């Protein structure tokens with residue numbers, strides 16, 4: 001075994017998995033072997049979640065009963081709503097979501113049921129309740145009562161309704177459902193790795209997903225979608241794109257929404273999201289931020305293309321969400337209500353062949369250092 005330290009574990013396999021596949025040079029992403037563009041064209045988020053978690057496309061009956069079960073678990077206990085009400089309105093929605101997921105573990109501990117039933121029920125609860133908890137926090141921070149889920153609306157449409165208070169246009173709801181599918185899974189990314197590590201200790205599923213959600217929130221990972229919109233607004237006009245990017249690079253700052261550990265070409269999800277953004281703008285009115293984003297992509301290709309840095313999934317998603325009336329600080333929670341499908345799939349896979357994660361380190365400290373009594377310590 002090599003003891004070589006690899007920063008960021010680049011290229012180091014951390015697990016064996018048959019859930020998804022990425023070819024970063026060809027720009028290919030597959031879930032259970034199915035290319036992402038086929039799923040985006042023909043599937044739904046819940047069908048894709050079933051595929052990821054249960055390793056096959058559901059039959060009609062399987063899909064119906066999965067959808068019905070999720071629909072039946074959308075509501076959250078009034079004590080969770082009370083807890084959310086006590087959160088500061090200015091608090092970050094990802095922290096609120098993380099706290100809510102952890103709290104689910106208090107209300108739904110493993111009791112007398114079999115581990116298999118508990119795993120299944122927890123899977124349904126997390127998929128069903130996370131959207132409601134995200135929307136509840138948003139309504140409550142605005143001083144409103146939470147909007148209860150509507151049984152006549154599908155998963156995506158119901159979330160948009162609970163979040164914005166408006167029933168979405170059916171095509172907008174379908175576009176949002178495709179966004180959920182595109183974000184559902186992506187091999188051993190940072191948050192999934194967190195989920196695997198926590199799962200490997202045999203922690204309960206709510207703790208596993210809490211770990212993963214915390215990791216997703218960072219600006220180098222899922223938090224980048226929010227940063228992209230801020231950046232586009234800060235740039236403000238097409239003329240300012242090049243000087244803005246050049247200044248940022250001169251200060252050695254990253255450009256948000258571009259670059260990827262695995263993709264060295266444009267992320268296939270960014271291509272689909274860009275097409276969805278264009279469709280939304282054609283139907284519901286143009287966004288000047290979209291023109292700025294296209295120019296940022298063009299100038300980034302010029303300045304960073306030779307390093308293999310191109311738009312990732314976080315680059316165009318915020319433009320789609322903004323057009324749907326989703327506030328910027330909700331973009332990462334939206335990512336989480338989708339990615340929970342992938343986290344759960346990896347949790348199931350890890351438990352099927354578990355060994356606790358316990359890597360090693362390259363120690364760079366001293367040895368046999370003599371203890372200095374407090375009265376003699378001075379670091380001036």
Ligand SMILES: CC(=O)SCCNC(=O)CCNC(=O)[C@H](O)C(C)(C)COP(=O)(O)OP(=O)(O)OC[C@H]1O[C@@H](n2cnc3c(N)ncnc32)[C@H](O)[C@@H]1OP(=O)(O)O
Pocket residue numbers: 008189219220221222224253254255256257258259260261262304307309312313314
């Ligand atoms: C859902 C997701 O998680 S998708 C990723 C979302 N994150 C972002 O959009 C944040 C911006 N992007 C980044 O910070 C990075 O590209 C990451 C975190 C995604 C990948 O990081 P790593 O694989 O560790 O790449 P690393 O940071 O080592 O960069 C390699 C080189 O490319 C440069 N680079 C990478 N990304 C960027 C960027 N966004 N802007 C400018 N330069 C970049 C680095 O400066 C470095 O250059 P150097 O070799 O001349 O020093």
Ligand SMILES: O=C([O-])CC(=O)C(=O)O
Pocket residue numbers: 185186187188189190260261262312313
């Ligand atoms: O794979 C990664 O490192 C990040 C990413 O694109 C994702 O999690 O969707």
